[in-house]
Structures are given as structure tokens and as C-alpha cells.
Amino acid sequence: MKEKKEYSVQVDAYGRAWMLAALAVMLLVPISMCIYFGVWPNVLDVLAGLLGVAPIYWVVCSIEVFTYAPMLGSGGTYLAFVTGNITNLKAPAAINAMEAAKVKPGSQEGEVISTIAIATTSIVTTIILAAGVFLFAQMAPILNAPILQPAFKMILPALFGGLGVVYVAKNWKLAIAPLVVMIALFIAVPSLASSVSVLVPVGALIAIGAARLLYKKGLV
Amino acid sequence: MDFKNSAFMYILGIAVGAFVIAQSVYFLVKAIRRSRELGITGTVIRRTITSSAVFAVLPSVSILLGLITLSSTLGLPLPWIRLSVLGAVTYELPAATVALNAIGESISMPVSNPAAFNTVAWVMTLGCITPLIIIPLFLKKILGGVHKLRKRDTHWGDLFLTALFLGMISAFLGMGISDGLLSILTLLTSAAIMGVCGVFVKVLKVRWLENFALPISMLGAMGLAILYAELLPAELLPAGLWG
Numbered sequence: 001m002k003e004k005k006e007y008s009v010q011v012d013a014y015g016r017a018w019m020l021a022a023l024a025v026m027l028l029v030p031i032s033m034c035i036y037f038g039v040w041p042n043v044l045d046v047l048a049g050l051l052g053v054a055p056i057y058w059v060v061c062s063i064e065v066f067t068y069a070p071m072l073g074s075g076g077t078y079l080a081f082v083t084g085n086i087t088n089l090k091a092p093a094a095i096n097a098m099e100a101a102k103v104k105p106g107s108q109e110g111e112v113i114s115t116i117a118i119a120t121t122s123i124v125t126t127i128i129l130a131a132g133v134f135l136f137a138q139m140a141p142i143l144n145a146p147i148l149q150p151a152f153k154m155i156l157p158a159l160f161g162g163l164g165v166v167y168v169a170k171n172w173k174l175a176i177a178p179l180v181v182m183i184a185l186f187i188a189v190p191s192l193a194s195s196v197s198v199l200v201p202v203g204a205l206i207a208i209g210a211a212r213l214l215y216k217k218g219l220v
Numbered sequence: 221m222d223f224k225n226s227a228f229m230y231i232l233g234i235a236v237g238a239f240v241i242a243q244s245v246y247f248l249v250k251a252i253r254r255s256r257e258l259g260i261t262g263t264v265i266r267r268t269i270t271s272s273a274v275f276a277v278l279p280s281v282s283i284l285l286g287l288i289t290l291s292s293t294l295g296l297p298l299p300w301i302r303l304s305v306l307g308a309v310t311y312e313l314p315a316a317t318v319a320l321n322a323i324g325e326s327i328s329m330p331v332s333n334p335a336a337f338n339t340v341a342w343v344m345t346l347g348c349i350t351p352l353i354i355i356p357l358f359l360k361k362i363l364g365g366v367h368k369l370r371k372r373d374t375h376w377g378d379l380f381l382t383a384l385f386l387g388m389i390s391a392f393l394g395m396g397i398s399d400g401l402l403s404i405l406t407l408l409t410s411a412a413i414m415g416v417c418g419v420f421v422k423v424l425k426v427r428w429l430e431n432f433a434l435p436i437s438m439l440g441a442m443g444l445a446i447l448y449a450e451l452l453p454a455e456l457l458p459a460g461l462w463g
Contacts, residue, residue, distance in 0.1 A: 007254055008363075010250075011250070012359070012360055014246070014250070015355075015356075015359070016356045018243050018246070018247075019352055019355055019356050020352075020356065021239070021243075022239070022243070022305060022306075022352060023349070023352040023353070025235075025236060025239050025305065026305055026306065026345055026349065026352070027345065029232055029236065029301055029341065029345065030338060030341040030342045030345050032232065033229075033232070033334075033337070033338050033341055034338050036228050037223060037334035037335075037337070037338060038334075039334050039335045039338060040338065041335060041338045041339035041342055042335075042339070045319075045322055045323050045339045046319075046339055046342045046343055046346070048322035048323075049315075049318050049319035049322040049323075049339060049340075049342075049343035049347075050343055050346055050347060052314075052318030052319075052321075052322065053311075053314060053315045053318050053319075053343065053347040054346070054347050057311055057315075057347050057348055057350075058347075058350045061348055061350040061351050061354075062350050062351075062354055064351070065350075065351050065354050065355055065358070065359075065362075066358075066362060067384065067387075067388070069355075069359055069362045069363060070362065070363065070366045070380075070381055070384055071381065071384055071385060071388075073363070074359060074360075074363050075247055075250070075251055077355060077359055077363075078247070078355065078359070079243065079244065079247045081306065081351040081352070081355055082240070082243060082305060082306060082352070083240055083243075083244070083304070083305065083306070084303070084304075084305065084306040084307040084308055085279070085283055085303075085307065085308050086308075087308070087388070087392075088279050088282070088283075088308070089276060089279040089280070089283075091388065092275075092279075092434075093272050093275055093276060095385055096271070096272075096275060096434050097268045097271065097272055100267065100268070100271060100430055100431050101260075101264050101267075101268055103260075104378060104381070105381045105382075105385070106366055106367075106370055106377060106378070106381050108254075108258055109255075109258055109260060112251045112252075112254045112255040112258065112260065113255070113260070113264075113268055115247055115248070115250075115251035116248060116251045116252065116255070116265065116268050116269060116272070117268055117272040118247075118272075119244040119245070119247045119248035119251065120244075120248065120268070120269050120272040120273050120276065121272050121273070121275070121276035121280075122240060122241075122243075122244040123241060123244045123245070123248075123273075124272075124273050124276035124277065124280055125276055125279075125280040125283060125304075126237050126240045126241055126244070126304060128276075128277070128280040128281060128283075128284055129237070129280070129283065129284055129287060129300055129303060129304060130233075130234075130237050130300075132284040132287060132288070133230075133233065133287070133296050133297070133300045136288075136291075136296060139284075140288055143281065143284065143285055143288060144285075144288065146462045147446060148446070149461060149462050150402065150445045150446050150448070150449035150457075150461055150462075151442035151443065151445050151446050152281070152282050152285050152442070153445075153458070153461060154402065154403060154406040154441070154442060154445040155278065155279065155282045155438070155442065156392060156395070156396065157396035157399070157403045157404075157406040157407040157410065157441070158278075158406050158407070158409075158410045158437070158438045158441035158442045158445065159279065159392075159410070159434075159438055160389060160392035160393055160396060160407065160410075161393075161396065161406065161407035161408065161409065161410030161411040161414070161437070161441060162410040162411060162413065162414040162433070162434050162437030162438060162441070163389060163414075163434060164389045164392070164393045164407075164411065165410075165411035165414050165415060166414060166418075167382075167385060167386060167389055168386070168389070168393075171382055171386060174379065174382060174383055174386055175386050175389075175390065178383075178386055178387050178390035178391075179386075179390045179393060179394070181390075181394075182390040182391050182393065182394030182395075183393070183394045183397050183398070184394075185394060186394040186395050186397065186398030186399075187397070187398045190398050190399070192395075192398075193395045193398065193399050196391055196392060196395045197310070199391045199394075199395075200387060200388045200391045200392075201387070202387075202391070203386075203387035203388065203390040203391040203394075204383065204384050204386075204387025204388065205387065206387065206390075207383035207384070207386045207387040207390065208380060208383045208384070208387070210383070211379045211380065211382070211383040212376075215375075215376055215379055220379060
């Protein structure tokens, strides 16, 4: 137990240090651009721009932290929230890896497997983005080929179809309520597809409520 | 060379990429060391790394497409930087659009001057910064709560975490099903390929496939999405599918 506490204290210490370093790196980018180009933006322009996105994204980002952190564990959370692309890459990678390694989320084993998966995907994404930037002239025409567009535009259904069938089949009793509500919601209001990340915590709350009910009744 | 694609911007991009790699390698090494202490075998670790790396390729290419989309307005390095740290196309594109509108420019035209460019960079950066503040402050409390929950009642703790996964998966399955026939067919194809992989793993004991079932399902479904898009009548396809 003491060993576990020591490890989690360690992760928390270096996780915070890296996160603060990431905050500094993020802010240094626009600061150094302003110094290099010799021009600072009008504060009112920045505020006007922020007014259009910050009220929504600050709330969504905050909710994402509370929704994904228990799934990803501390190491995974510190890393995933610096490198981004959580919904479409980091969380599915962590879930898939824990499932394949047969470890439970929230356990010590789950924590390290999730961190290994997220670190690996972060490295791969960074390499692919760098390769794409430096080989732009060669890669852009291929990736922009009209024939390939349906494949790339269908990446989320392709990802969650495969991932979903495993989890839903294994936990079908827990899956019924959130699935029915979400399908009904999206069919009734298709425009919600553009704000799916807002509905992730809603789906999670419904799933937790249904799970609690089934648990109390001794059905799961 | 214009200011958006200047050598300075590329140097910034390389520095940010190096930071992300350094952090990832640091966490990877720490997690591998811890996994050895927990008795997780080298084979499991190697499989986790290999399958995660293979799995990451397709979503990463999709992120690269987002970068290319933004590059016509912002050049290559700034979208590269933004998509490397706390970025996601679903956020960066609206943020850039709103910022450019606020200063009387448009996302459909290249940014005309460094002042506008810097404004966009600030809005894209500050608009998604909250996790870097919230996590150091609250993560310990959030995970402490989950730990207490599991300690008090392990079965309910496990159910709670499974329900969280299912909440996320349900939202995306719901979106997939409501998003038109092409999306439904892609989703079902991926699920079917995953089912076939399951048969190979469980019945025919093709164990290596277990770690690659998800990328194979994704690749197969995305490949067949191209075929479906060719075969389905145009009126059943999403608007703007081909470009």
C-alpha cells in the first residue's frame, strides 16, 4: 500500500511539473511570435475572439477532465491532456490497451498500461505530424485525393464501431440505457453531432445512474 | 517565404514537437519501470506498445488532414504546433474562424499580416488552456475519490468506471447511427470485422490478432466506406463528402 502511495505521489509530482512546463511552452509560442514579428495583438481583438469560443470550450475542457481522468489514471491524464486529441485517439487507445492486457481501469496495472498506450500514441502522432509537415508537398495531394475523403470522414464511426462492439457485448446490461438515450437524442436532433463531446459526460451520467440502479437491484 | 511559413515558425514547431516527445518518453519509461515492479511481463508491455503504435496511425493521419485544412489559412507551422499541444481539429478550426472574423478576416483566405496571425495564435492558445490549470489543482482529488470508491466497494467501483467508458462509447455510437447511412454502414462494418477478429482470437486461437483487431477493424471499415460512398446514391451521402 505504501509502495502504491509512493508511486502515485511520484506521478503527481512529475506530472504537475510537466504540466506547468507545458503551460509555459504553450504561452511562449504566441509570446515569442509577437516578439519575433514585432507586433502585439489588440487585447480587445483577442477578447472578441475568445468570447466566441472560450465560454463553450472552457466548460467542455473542464468537463472532459472530470470525465476522462478516472478512465485514464493519473499518468495517462497528465500526458493526454498535454498532447490533446483525447476523444479521437488517447482515450480509445487506453481503453483498447487495458482490454487487451486484461487489466482493470483504476487498478495499478490499468494505470501503467493506460500510460504506456497514451505515451506511445503521442509519440506516433508527433512523428506523423512532423513527417506530414516536412513532406507536405509529397503527402498533401495523396491525403487530399477525393477518393480517400469518405474514408477519413468516417474515421469516428470506424473507430467506435469496433471499440463499441467489444464493450457493449461485454457489458450489455449497463450499455442499454445510455445507448437508447443517445441514439434517440441524436436521431431527434441530428445537429448535435457537431457537439458530441458535450454529450459524452451526459452519456456517462446516464450510464452511471443506470449502473447504480442495476447494482442496487443485484442485476449486475 | 511568407511570415506564416518562416524558418522561425518551423523552429517553434520543432521545439514544441521535441517537448511532446520528451514528455511522452519520460512517462513511457516511468510506466514501464512501474509495470515491471507490478510483475507485468515484457511481452504484455511490448504488445501494448506495438498495438498502440499501430492503432495510432490512422487517427494521426486524420489529425494531419486537419492540419492540412488549416494550413491554407495559417501556413503549416502554427496548425502543427496547435495540434501537437492540447489540440484537436474540432476546437482549432472554430477558434481560428472566430478569431479571424473578430478582426475582419476570413478562414477561407490566407492570413494577411503578422498582427492578425498573432491574434489567431493567442485565441487558439488561450481558448483551450483550462485543463493545464484544472488538472494540477484537481486531479489528485478526482482520482482520490475514485480510489476511495473502489476501496469501499470494489465491484461498484469497477461498474462505475465501466459505465464511464460506456457513456463515452454510447455518445459516439449514437452520433454514428444518426449521421446518415454511410456512417451507419461504416460503424456496422467495423463492428462486424471486430466480431470476425474475435472469432479468430477466441475460437481459432490466433492470439497475435487480439492486439491488432481494432486497427484492422478501422482500416477495413474505412476502406469499405470508400466503396459504400461509390455505390450509394448521392442524395444519401453527407454534404461535402468528397472534398
